[in-house]
Amino acid sequence: MVMILLGLLLWALLHRCLSSWHRRYRQPSRWPRGSPPQLRPRQPAVCTARTQRKPDWVRQELIRMKAFSPTLGCRVLAEVFNRRFGITRRMTVSKSHVADVLRRHRSEIVWLRRTIRHRIPRPMPRNKTWAMDLTTVTDEFGLQRLVFGIVDHGTRASIALCELADKRSLTILRVIVDSIRQFGSPRRIRVDNEACFTSRLMRVALAVLGIQLQRIDPHCPWQNGRVERFFGTFKAAICRIVVNGTDLPHRLIEFRAFYNHVRPHQHLGGQTPAEAWNGIARVHGEGERVELWSGFLSGWYFPMKE
Numbered sequence: 334m335v336m337i338l339l340g341l342l343l344w345a346l347l348h349r350c351l352s353s354w355h356r357r358y359r360q361p362s363r364w365p366r367g368s369p370p371q372l373r374p375r376q377p378a379v380c381t382a383r384t385q386r387k388p389d390w391v392r393q394e395l396i397r398m399k400a401f402s403p404t405l406g407c408r409v410l411a412e413v414f415n416r417r418f419g420i421t422r423r424m425t426v427s428k429s430h431v432a433d434v435l436r437r438h439r440s441e442i443v444w445l446r447r448t449i450r451h452r453i454p455r456p457m458p459r460n461k462t463w464a465m466d467l468t469t470v471t472d473e474f475g476l477q478r479l480v481f482g483i484v485d486h487g488t489r490a491s492i493a494l495c496e497l498a499d500k501r502s503l504t505i506l507r508v509i510v511d512s513i514r515q516f517g518s519p520r521r522i523r524v525d526n527e528a529c530f531t532s533r534l535m536r537v538a539l540a541v542l543g544i545q546l547q548r549i550d551p552h553c554p555w556q557n558g559r560v561e562r563f564f565g566t567f568k569a570a571i572c573r574i575v576v577n578g579t580d581l582p583h584r585l586i587e588f589r590a591f592y593n594h595v596r597p598h599q600h601l602g603g604q605t606p607a608e609a610w611n612g613i614a615r616v617h618g619e620g621e622r623v624e625l626w627s628g629f630l631s632g633w634y635f636p637m638k639e
Contacts, residue, residue, distance in 0.1 A: 391424060395434045400445040401555045407431040413552050453600055457487035459610055462547070463519040464560035465493075465509075467500060467527070468568065472576045480585065481505060482567075483512055484560045485519075489598050490606035491563065492516055494589045496581055502532045513542070521545035523557055566592070573629050587625050595623050595632040613637060 391414075398410055405413070407428045415425045435442065464484050469477040479500060483492040493512045497504055509522075522544055524530035531548060539546050549556035567588055576584060593607045601609045608615060616635040624631045 387426070387430070388424070391426065392434055392438070394418075395426070395431055396438050396442055396445060399435055399442050400449060403442075403446060407435065417550070417552060459485055459487045459490070460517050460519045462486040462521050462523055463492060464523045464557050465505075465530070466525065466557065466560045466564065467497075467529075468564045470568075470571055470576060470581060472578060472581065474578070478576070478581055480567075480581075481508060482560060482563060483509070484563045485516075485606075485610070486523075486559055488606050488609035489559065489563075489601060490610045491589045491592050494567075494585045496585065500527075500529045502529050502535045502538075505529060506535065506538050509539075518542060519544060521547045523547040523549065525549055525554065525557060526551055563592075570626065570629050574626050584626075588630070591623065591625060591630050591632070595630075595634045597632075608637065611637065 395410065395414065398414065399405070402410075411426050411428045411431045414431070418424045462485075464486060466482060468480050468482070470480055472478055479497045480494070481497045481500075482494045484490070485492055493508055495508060497508075513519075522539065524546065526548055529535070531546075536546055554561055570588065571584065574584075593610075594605055597603045597605055598609075602615075604615055616637055618635055620633040620635045622631075623634045
């Protein structure tokens with residue numbers, strides 16, 4: 334009996350010592366005693382610039398850029414888009430995003446390109462807007478010759494097509510003044526963002542002449558499409574012949590006469606630019622056969638009646 338009491342006493346002392354030691358050195362409990370564990374609310378995923386959904390205007394602009402420039406790849410389109418909107422709207426795209434948009438909306442691109450191609454521009458009066466630009470022609474020695482051109486928006490008439498010794502603003506202004514003396518003054522002149530077209534001398538001179546200088550958006554040549562189309566027709570024809578050192582001025586005169594008086598324009602209802610400029614209907618009759626540049630420029634010339 335005594336041994337049992339001693340055993341119980343020792344067990345009570347040992348239990349008390351262990352309990353005090355556990356309360357002193359144990360790790361703090363994660364949750365309070367008697368309360369169920371509280372689940373932490375799940376934090377939403379952080380949306381970065383790569384994962385967040387692009388606005389709708391980005392997709393529409395990429396579709397429009399591809400429709401206007403079908404030969405450009407995804408990398409070039411991404412670079413052009415970032416240069417246009419990376420600073421002004423703080424929006425950039427990657428090459429893979431452009432490829433994904435073009436793949437998903439291929440039918441829309443084809444439809445938009447077909448619509449743009451067959452769209453007939455609204456008629457415009459002459460001398461309302463002139464478009465001017467520069468291009469180059471390679472001669473027989475491999476030298477790049479600088480060519481300057483002006484096209485009237487309403488009639489598609491070639492106002493000027495000449496070779497320039499340099500592309501200073503003063504040299505271009507001389508051609509503009511000569512054209513104004515011959516054809517009259519336009520309301521505005523549309524140009525790209527090249528330095529010779531946007532210099533202070535050019536802006537001041539056109540302001541004195543009462544002409545508005547209209548600049549297209551950067552990297553958007555389609556906004557000056559009439560002069561780009563004119564140069565496309567010109568380059569397609571002149572690249573088939575050999576241009577001698579002194580023949581270029583004569584070649585430019587021949588092409589300008591052919592373009593204005595012989596070649597009919599689809600968006601003018603079959604009229605030539607000269608007929609549209611003079612405001613007369615299409616001339617009918619026998620006509621005269623015209624063939625230039627070894628047959629690369631050929632058509633029928635109908636003299637306008639007095």
